Amino acid sequence: MSQSPNPPKPPPPSRPTRPAPAAPVPTSADVARLAGVSRATVSYVLNNAEAVRISEPTRRKVREAAEELGYVPHAAARTLRAGHTRIVLLPTSHVPAGPLYGTFLGDLQWALRRLDYTVVQYGSLGLSGDQAARAWAELRPVAVISFGETLLSARNVATLKRAGAKAVLTLGPVGVPGAHALVMDQREVGAVAAAHLVARGHRRIGVVVPEEPGLELFSAPRLAGARSVPGAEVEALPLAYTEPSAGALARRFRSLGLDAVFAYNDEYAMLLMRALQDEGLRVPDDVAVMGADDLLLGRLLRPRLSTVRIEMPTGEHLAALVDRAVREPEEAPEQHGPMAAVAVVRESG
Amino acid sequence: MSQSPNPPKPPPPSRPTRPAPAAPVPTSADVARLAGVSRATVSYVLNNAEAVRISEPTRRKVREAAEELGYVPHAAARTLRAGHTRIVLLPTSHVPAGPLYGTFLGDLQWALRRLDYTVVQYGSLGLSGDQAARAWAELRPVAVISFGETLLSARNVATLKRAGAKAVLTLGPVGVPGAHALVMDQREVGAVAAAHLVARGHRRIGVVVPEEPGLELFSAPRLAGARSVPGAEVEALPLAYTEPSAGALARRFRSLGLDAVFAYNDEYAMLLMRALQDEGLRVPDDVAVMGADDLLLGRLLRPRLSTVRIEMPTGEHLAALVDRAVREPEEAPEQHGPMAAVAVVRESG
DNA sequence: TTGAAAGCGATACCAT
DNA sequence: ATGGTATCGCTTTCAA
Numbered sequence: 001m002s003q004s005p006n007p008p009k010p011p012p013p014s015r016p017t018r019p020a021p022a023a024p025v026p027t028s029a030d031v032a033r034l035a036g037v038s039r040a041t042v043s044y045v046l047n048n049a050e051a052v053r054i055s056e057p058t059r060r061k062v063r064e065a066a067e068e069l070g071y072v073p074h075a076a077a078r079t080l081r082a083g084h085t086r087i088v089l090l091p092t093s094h095v096p097a098g099p100l101y102g103t104f105l106g107d108l109q110w111a112l113r114r115l116d117y118t119v120v121q122y123g124s125l126g127l128s129g130d131q132a133a134r135a136w137a138e139l140r141p142v143a144v145i146s147f148g149e150t151l152l153s154a155r156n157v158a159t160l161k162r163a164g165a166k167a168v169l170t171l172g173p174v175g176v177p178g179a180h181a182l183v184m185d186q187r188e189v190g191a192v193a194a195a196h197l198v199a200r201g202h203r204r205i206g207v208v209v210p211e212e213p214g215l216e217l218f219s220a221p222r223l224a225g226a227r228s229v230p231g232a233e234v235e236a237l238p239l240a241y242t243e244p245s246a247g248a249l250a251r252r253f254r255s256l257g258l259d260a261v262f263a264y265n266d267e268y269a270m271l272l273m274r275a276l277q278d279e280g281l282r283v284p285d286d287v288a289v290m291g292a293d294d295l296l297l298g299r300l301l302r303p304r305l306s307t308v309r310i311e312m313p314t315g316e317h318l319a320a321l322v323d324r325a326v327r328e329p330e331e332a333p334e335q336h337g338p339m340a341a342v343a344v345v346r347e348s349g
Numbered sequence: 350m351s352q353s354p355n356p357p358k359p360p361p362p363s364r365p366t367r368p369a370p371a372a373p374v375p376t377s378a379d380v381a382r383l384a385g386v387s388r389a390t391v392s393y394v395l396n397n398a399e400a401v402r403i404s405e406p407t408r409r410k411v412r413e414a415a416e417e418l419g420y421v422p423h424a425a426a427r428t429l430r431a432g433h434t435r436i437v438l439l440p441t442s443h444v445p446a447g448p449l450y451g452t453f454l455g456d457l458q459w460a461l462r463r464l465d466y467t468v469v470q471y472g473s474l475g476l477s478g479d480q481a482a483r484a485w486a487e488l489r490p491v492a493v494i495s496f497g498e499t500l501l502s503a504r505n506v507a508t509l510k511r512a513g514a515k516a517v518l519t520l521g522p523v524g525v526p527g528a529h530a531l532v533m534d535q536r537e538v539g540a541v542a543a544a545h546l547v548a549r550g551h552r553r554i555g556v557v558v559p560e561e562p563g564l565e566l567f568s569a570p571r572l573a574g575a576r577s578v579p580g581a582e583v584e585a586l587p588l589a590y591t592e593p594s595a596g597a598l599a600r601r602f603r604s605l606g607l608d609a610v611f612a613y614n615d616e617y618a619m620l621l622m623r624a625l626q627d628e629g630l631r632v633p634d635d636v637a638v639m640g641a642d643d644l645l646l647g648r649l650l651r652p653r654l655s656t657v658r659i660e661m662p663t664g665e666h667l668a669a670l671v672d673r674a675v676r677e678p679e680e681a682p683e684q685h686g687p688m689a690a691v692a693v694v695r696e697s698g
Numbered sequence: 699t700t701g702a703a704a705g706c707g708a709t710a711c712c713a714t
Numbered sequence: 715a716t717g718g719t720a721t722c723g724c725t726t727t728c729a730a
Contacts, residue, residue, distance in 0.1 A: 025489075025511065025512060025513045026511070027706095027707055027708085028707070028708060028709095029707080029708095037716075037717085038716065038717045038718075039707090039708075039709085039717090039718095040709080040710075040716070040717060040718075040719090041715090041716060041717075042708095043708065043709055043710080044709095044710090044716090047708095047709085049709095049710090051710085052710095052715075052716080053715065054715065054716080055715065055716095058715080058716085070507065070508060070511040070512075072483055072486040072487055072508065072511075072512050073487055073707085073708070074429070074487065074489060074706090074707055074708070075425070075487040075488050075489070076424070076425040076426075076428040076429045076434075076489065076706090076707080076708095077425075077429050077706075077707035077708045077709090077722090078487075078707080078708055078709080079425040079708095079722090080423070080425045080426050080429055080706090080707080080708080080721090080722045080723065080724090081707080081708050081709050081710090081721075081722055082708090082709080082722085083722065085425075092470070105472075106472075106474055109472035109474045110474045110475055113472075113474065113475065113476075118471075118484075119471070119472045120469055120470070120471060120472075121441070121469070121470035121471070121472065122467075122468070122469060122470070123454075123455075123458035123462075123468045123469075123470065125455055125458050125459045125462065126459055126462065127462075134421050135467075137421040138421055138422055138423065138424040138427075139424050140374075140423060140424065140425065158419065159419055159421065162374065162375065162419040162421075163374060163419075163421050164374045241645065242645070243645070243648065267645075267646065270646055270649055271645065271646075271649060274649040296590065296591070296592070296616075296620065297616065297619055297620075297646060299592065300619055300620060300623040300650075301649075376722095376723055376724085377723070377724065377725095378723080378724095386700075386701085387700065387701045387702075388701090388702095388723090388724075388725090389700070389701060389702080389703095389725080389726075390699085390700060390701080391724095392724065392725055392726080393700090393725095393726095396725085398725095398726090400726090401699075401700085401726095402699070403699070403700080404699065404700095407699080407700085422723080422724075423722090423723050423724070425722090425723080425724095426706090426722075426723035426724045426725090427723080427724055427725075428706090428724095429705095429706045429707065429708095429722090429723080429724075430705080430706055430723080430724050430725050430726085431706085431724090431725075432706065
């Protein structure tokens with residue numbers, strides 16, 4: 001890894017350790033020099049230190065110097081000195097991308113910022129669980145919130161904790177790994193859907209399992225939840241999010257002897273419902289269809305799509321949870337009850 | 350935490366500066382001690398340094414010690430020492446959340462990781478442009494890719510550059526701020542939609558402008574693009590993403606004297622189309638409707654939704670662009686041509 | 699082949 | 715009210 005691209009660069013003879021050709025990024029020392037004060041004073045002024053009192057003229061000089069140089073403190077240096085960060089890490093590999101997640105995520109970020117945390121989404125696509133955990137740990141986050149896109153093993157949690165993470169929360173569909181707090185359980189979604197269908201007199205229930213990678217962590221528990229409902233005879237229905245795939249499934253649908261489908265979520269439900277209708281099946285008379293996530297779009301179809309609405313915890317709520325976990329890491333890893341999931345009955349099932 | 354056990358180092362009787370009660374996070378020094386070698390050796394081994402050759406037994410000892418302690422290097426320390434990061438920052442305030450963005454973003458992350466960059470999404474919800482720019486600059490990213498959710502001013506770009514960013518790219522709908530490279534122009538989307546409608550013989554074209562905050566940066570250029578088409582009489586149509594809002598617009602629709610609508614994107618188009626149909630208007634006979642983004646769901650409606658497909662640059666392509674900009678920061682900030690947008694004509698318009 | 703040590707930038711204790 | 719300075723963890727040059 002040759003660092004210097006410029007050939008005519010005589011090796012600096014007397015500088016012992018100088019890794020980079022030195023970009024002229026202003027440091028607090030530069031500010032101090034320009035303001036004619038010490039670095040300590042610069043730090044005091046820019047951080048509004050209460051402990052020491054700096055004269056107003058000095059403050060102004062420092063502020064002006066910082067402004068003139070365009071000085072921005074170096075997060076890494078500050079972190080190193082402080083011995084900890086205020087980073088809350090949100091690992092994101094597959095972003096669920098629904099409006100549900102979207103606004104929830106926005107709320108969460110906003111709420112965490114108010115609590116003075118820095119939210120960092122760290123994409124770890126194509127990394128193994130262990131690799132990812134190490135990469136996250138390098139940032140020394142004070143907390144990690146896993147949304148279940150990536151599977152956290154007990155080992156991974158241990159790695160993070162040893163790297164100083166005070167809290168590791170998982171909203172994932174899978175049980176608590178080894179260490180902190182769980183908030184949601186996707187099985188509930190499948191269970192609510194199936195229970196509703198059974199209550200409506202359906203027995204043979206198909207449950208769509210998306211073929212898209214990265215969704216197993218959601219789809220498997222939803223399937224399992226449906227299976228857990230007494231009186232439901234559940235059949236797994238693999239389906240890709242494409243029209244041909246839906247068409248193929250629809251064509252062999254009658255032979256399946258199913259009288260209802262829980263379609264994983266609203267998007268798959270809409271896709272499948274259209275395919276079934278095109279195949280001549282009547283919804284909900286021949287087959288009932290339920291989605292999940294309560295998308296607005298589902299209401300636009302005819303028949304209107306019945307769905308399972310998921311009561312996400314408020315961003316604010318979750319932020320408070322994180323904050324408490326950070327402040328009191330001693331507390332036993334709490335198990336928060338499974339999230340609420342409620343059937344929204346419209347016309348399709 | 351006395352560092353060297355062997356030499357009679359003057360024991361610090363009064364430890365002068367000790368910020369934290371010190372969490373027992375293992376450092377390379379701990380690894381060195383356990384392995385019975387120096388910190389330098391640890392560094393060499395763990396970084397597979399080519400320059401020096403370490404005996405195999407030593408390597409193993411070091412590796413085992415690191416494993417046993419669960420050692421993970423401290424990114425901040427490494428960064429500080431190196432003088433630069435490999436962070437590519439993706440500021441995200443409002444996540445557009447479409448599957449379009451979703452897969453694009455996934456690809457991009459993957460491609461950047463292959464080039465040995467670390468992708469960090471940094472949420473800056475509720476921060477002013479200047480505040481956000483400073484927050485980003487603190488991380489000393491080597492590159493910043495703005496997706497246009499946040500408006501980058503020339504000042505902001507300067508801040509980032511002064512903080513060592515070698516490249517600042519914007520995919521935003523708004524022109525290049527002051528400094529680096531532009532890849533997309535949302536005006537093209539509106540222009541393509543309007544041009545298609547005009548070619549079909551429509552004149553009075555309504556253009557939906559979402560009332561949701563954070564979308565102006567996309568919607569304004571799309572509107573402007575539509576306005577720029579000769580022969581189009583464009584009327585802005587504010588619309589919230591709710592059924593009541595769509596209903597209200599549909600009810601007063603006849604009085605508007607419009608014969609076509611470009612609905613911002615497919616989701617708004619689906620919402621509005623349903624409302625118009627419920628109001629008794631026939632699509633496309635009474636009014637043509639076009640969306641944008643080519644969602645799969647749009648094909649499921651009847652009539653099938655016509656749309657504008659946007660040719661996003663490949664994640665790989667953009668990653669390569671970033672890499673080149675980082676390696677050759679001297680290059681003039683390139684203006685990449687406006688992205689391709691093509692009308693996908695189905696049944697609605 | 700390995701070790702000692704300098705130093706990256708910011709902070710906070712202790713003197714002045 | 716300010717300044718000097720040790721320190722955080724890591725990399726890398728130079729010396730042994």
